[in-house]
Amino acid sequence: xxxxxxxxxxxxxxxxxxxxxxxxxxxxxxxxxxxxxxxxxxxxxxxxxxxxxxxxxxxxxxxxxxxxxxxxxxxxxxxxxxxxxxxxxxxxxxxxxxxxxxxxxxxxxxxxxxxxxxxxxxxxxxxxxxxxxxxxxxxxxxxxxxxxxxxxxxxxxxxxxxxxxxxxxxxxxxxxxxxxxxxxxxxxxxxxxxxxxxxxxxxxxxxxxxxxxxxxxxxxxxxxxxxxxxxxxxxxxxxxxxxxxxxxxxxxxxxxxxxxxxxxxxxxxxxxxxxxxxxxxxxxxxxxxxxxxxxxxxxxxxxxxxxxxxxxxxxxxxxxxxxxxxxxxxxxxxxxxxxxxxxxxxxxxxxxxxxxxxxxxxxxxxxxxxxxxxxxxxxxxxxxxxxxxxxxxxxxxxxxxxxxxxxxxxxxxxxxxxxxxxxxxxxxxx
Amino acid sequence: xxxxxxxxxxxxxxxxxxxxxxxxxxxxxxxxxxxxxxxxxxxxxxxxxxxxxxxxxxxxxxxxxxxxxxxxxxxxxxxxxxxxxxxxxxxxxxxxxxxxxxxxxxxxxxxxxxxxxxxxxxxxxxxxxxxxxxxxxxxxxxxxxxxxxxxxxxxxxxxxxxxxxxxxxxxxxxxxxxx
Numbered sequence: 001x002x003x004x005x006x007x008x009x010x011x012x013x014x015x016x017x018x019x020x021x022x023x024x025x026x027x028x029x030x031x032x033x034x035x036x037x038x039x040x041x042x043x044x045x046x047x048x049x050x051x052x053x054x055x056x057x058x059x060x061x062x063x064x065x066x067x068x069x070x071x072x073x074x075x076x077x078x079x080x081x082x083x084x085x086x087x088x089x090x091x092x093x094x095x096x097x098x099x100x101x102x103x104x105x106x107x108x109x110x111x112x113x114x115x116x117x118x119x120x121x122x123x124x125x126x127x128x129x130x131x132x133x134x135x136x137x138x139x140x141x142x143x144x145x146x147x148x149x150x151x152x153x154x155x156x157x158x159x160x161x162x163x164x165x166x167x168x169x170x171x172x173x174x175x176x177x178x179x180x181x182x183x184x185x186x187x188x189x190x191x192x193x194x195x196x197x198x199x200x201x202x203x204x205x206x207x208x209x210x211x212x213x214x215x216x217x218x219x220x221x222x223x224x225x226x227x228x229x230x231x232x233x234x235x236x237x238x239x240x241x242x243x244x245x246x247x248x249x250x251x252x253x254x255x256x257x258x259x260x261x262x263x264x265x266x267x268x269x270x271x272x273x274x275x276x277x278x279x280x281x282x283x284x285x286x287x288x289x290x291x292x293x294x295x296x297x298x299x300x301x302x303x304x305x306x307x308x309x310x311x312x313x314x315x316x317x318x319x320x321x322x323x324x325x326x327x328x329x330x331x332x333x334x335x336x337x338x339x340x341x342x343x344x345x346x347x348x349x350x351x352x353x354x355x356x357x358x359x360x361x362x363x364x365x366x367x368x369x370x371x372x373x374x375x376x377x378x379x380x381x382x383x384x385x386x387x388x389x390x391x392x393x394x395x396x397x398x399x400x401x402x403x404x405x406x407x408x409x410x411x412x413x414x415x416x417x418x419x420x421x422x423x424x425x426x427x428x429x430x
Numbered sequence: 431x432x433x434x435x436x437x438x439x440x441x442x443x444x445x446x447x448x449x450x451x452x453x454x455x456x457x458x459x460x461x462x463x464x465x466x467x468x469x470x471x472x473x474x475x476x477x478x479x480x481x482x483x484x485x486x487x488x489x490x491x492x493x494x495x496x497x498x499x500x501x502x503x504x505x506x507x508x509x510x511x512x513x514x515x516x517x518x519x520x521x522x523x524x525x526x527x528x529x530x531x532x533x534x535x536x537x538x539x540x541x542x543x544x545x546x547x548x549x550x551x552x553x554x555x556x557x558x559x560x561x562x563x564x565x566x567x568x569x570x571x572x573x574x575x576x577x578x579x580x581x582x583x584x585x586x587x588x589x590x591x592x593x594x595x596x597x598x599x600x601x602x603x604x605x606x607x608x609x
Binding site for chain 2: 004005006007008009011012015016019020038040044047048054057058059061062064065067068071072074075076078079082150
């Protein structure tokens with residue numbers, strides 16, 4: 001193994017020296033010998049000594065030394081979080097997006113101690129947490145904001161107030177579960193330097209150094225993990241409620257002749273501020289929804305094989321490739337593999353029940369029900385035995401209850417559910 | 431990369447006992463090449479950064495298992511590679527385009543990727559070490575393929591000045607290699 005590494009280092013060093021023209025005779029000889037050893041060696045050498053290959057490869061690289069230092073802080077944060085005996089302290093930190101999962105587990109673990117009172121631990125062993133809990137708390141207001149420069153903020157860890165400045169907009173956490181974008185005075189875009197910014201990883205000078213680039217819009221991404229939900233008010237006043245396991249990309253301020261956002265995945269309810277001369281558009285892969293001012297819900301989870309757009313008020317036009325359809329209130333557009341179709345709903349409000357804290361199911365099969373629970377309680381679903389599609393569920397129950405509440409309801413419907421850590425095992429009685 | 435034995439400022443014992451300075455040393459030493467190694471697979475900056483951070487965190491968790499720096503470095507390469515493969519699978523990219531990924535760790539193409547990453551990291555680092563003006567000129571010439579005259583216009587300096595800066599850059603690059 002170590003031979004392999006010293007070999008790699010040696011050849012790399014010889015190639016660099018060759019590249020820079022500082023190779024001596026003996027080294028040059030060594031390199032030639034190495035190249036003669038195999039075709040593969042020679043080809044690699046030719047590739048790595050070609051200036052245009054080096055140029056192509058290096059020119060796209062980010063500033064590695066800068067991001068290395070920036071990332072070090074995050075690595076240390078995670079390590080400290082893992083080694084800290086008090087998991088609550090952990091969640092105060094800003095964590096990069098990928099560590100969110102780990103942080104959530106800790107957060108849940110700490111709430112579980114509270115409920116699993118019969119077992120007492122002096123210092124909670126974090127790694128054992130999943131096997132020790134009996135019930136799972138419902139989701140809550142959670143979101144991760146990814147700023148234009150790629151840095152991330154875990155919003156629920158932020159105090160209410162301004163949490164970032166993006167381009168000419170101010171990003172403010174108004175209250176729990178709500179993020180508000182406000183366009184600020186162009187002439188003095190950076191009057192604020194809130195203390196909460198000190199530990200972010202963004203360079204506050206990035207957007208103020210030059211006047212805002214006119215044709216390059218700054219985009220933010222709001223990502224809602226499993227077990228989360230959040231509301232964002234965009235800079236035009238439009239409101240978007242994001243359900244669990246969803247992600248929305250939007251410009252921090254809208255310019256040009258249309259307002260366009262992208263629902264990267266998941267479910268969102270939109271209340272769009274009417275602007276006749278600047279229509280609003282939601283993009284979603286090949287599909288898009290064009291609106292003037294209206295409220296509608298889009299549900300697009302990858303594991304549910306259809307995208308549903310439900311209109312509550314106003315009017316929208318749903319585009320898919322070259323087809324399109326206009327929705328009236330109470331109608332739903334469904335995009336499936338077969339294409340685009342429109343149906344009339346008896347109860348359109350059901351589509352946005354989630355926003356009001358309710359699970360709503362209408363002729364839902366077991367998978368649909370379980371997936372919805374999995375997204376809110378952060379579960380993995382395992383099916384034991386045959387799962388019939390013909391059993392249908394209708395009904396509503398609250399989202400703010402512990403998982404056991406939902407389990408009890410479903411068990412009354414001929415289902416056996418067993419919880420193992422965060423895995424829920426489903427067995428039908430038939 | 432250095433001609434000196436790598437272990438010279440590093441104590442594996444202290445690292446195993448949880449010394450973060452030693453961990454930082456490893457991090458600083460191997461980050462650049464590993465980043466390029468991963469970036470060439472996943473092609474996305476943020477993903478590459480995440481994979482690197484995760485890999486170093488994983489290394490830290492496993493620190494007690496290592497008895498040499500070579501094993502650490504080999505493991506880092508392996509952890510990074512596996513995480514990159516996972517990432518590609520997750521985004522459902524074909525692995526075929528990078529078929530070396532499916533070959534065993536001691537395969538020659540695996541080795542070649544590591545050599546490539548080490549060479550690129552070293553060259554990139556050397557260019558970053560140049561004084562600002564020099565660096566800008568080198569980048570314009572080598573990355574953007576501009577001619578001396580074009581660089582002179584862009585930077586508002588004379589042709590001769592560009593040539594001088596370029597010569598200076600080459601000299602600095604060379605001397606840094608000989609060190």
